[in-house]
Amino acid sequence: MGLSRNSGNTIFFKFKFSLNNDLFYGNTGIGCDRLKKAILSDLLLGKKMQIIYDKTNVNNCKMLFKKSEYDKYQLDISPDYLPIINIIDNICSERK
Numbered sequence: 001m002g003l004s005r006n007s008g009n010t011i012f013f014k015f016k017f018s019l020n021n022d023l024f025y026g027n028t029g030i031g032c033d034r035l036k037k038a039i040l041s042d043l044l045l046g047k048k049m050q051i052i053y054d055k056t057n058v059n060n061c062k063m064l065f066k067k068s069e070y071d072k073y074q075l076d077i078s079p080d081y082l083p084i085i086n087i088i089d090n091i092c093s094e095r096k
Contacts, residue, residue, distance in 0.1 A: 011037045013044060015063050017051050026051065028063040032092045039091055043084070050081060066092065 012029040032040055044065075052073055053061035064070060065088050070077050077085055 009034055011040055013063065015049070015051065017061070019053075019058060022058075024053070024058050024061060026053075026059075026061040026063065028065070030065050030088065030092060036091050040088065043087060043091075047084065049084075050075075050078065 010029040010031050012027055014025065014027050016023055016025045018024075030040060050064045051061055052064060052075070053059075062069075064073075064075070065085070067077065067085055067089050070085075
């Protein structure tokens with residue numbers, strides 16, 4: 001995962017994933033206080049996170065960063081990702 005762009009109160013991360021030997025690319029943003037975007041960037045750059053995609057259009061994909069996103073899609077958070085999801089939720093819940 002890499003930093004895509006940094007705009008207003010949203011930081012965008014680009015990512016790639018492989019499915020059936022094909023490579024796909026996506027871009028997902030996280031809303032966060034401007035002063036905390038550097039913390040998120042340092043925390044997430046180079047990390048692997050879970051991705052969801054539309055079965056009919058794999059290019060319609062999203063990286064999951066927050067517990068509320070897992071809840072929305074009725075997905076369980078893998079224990080491997082839970083610590084980082086908790087950190088992101090804590091950082092982003094402190095938005096001013």
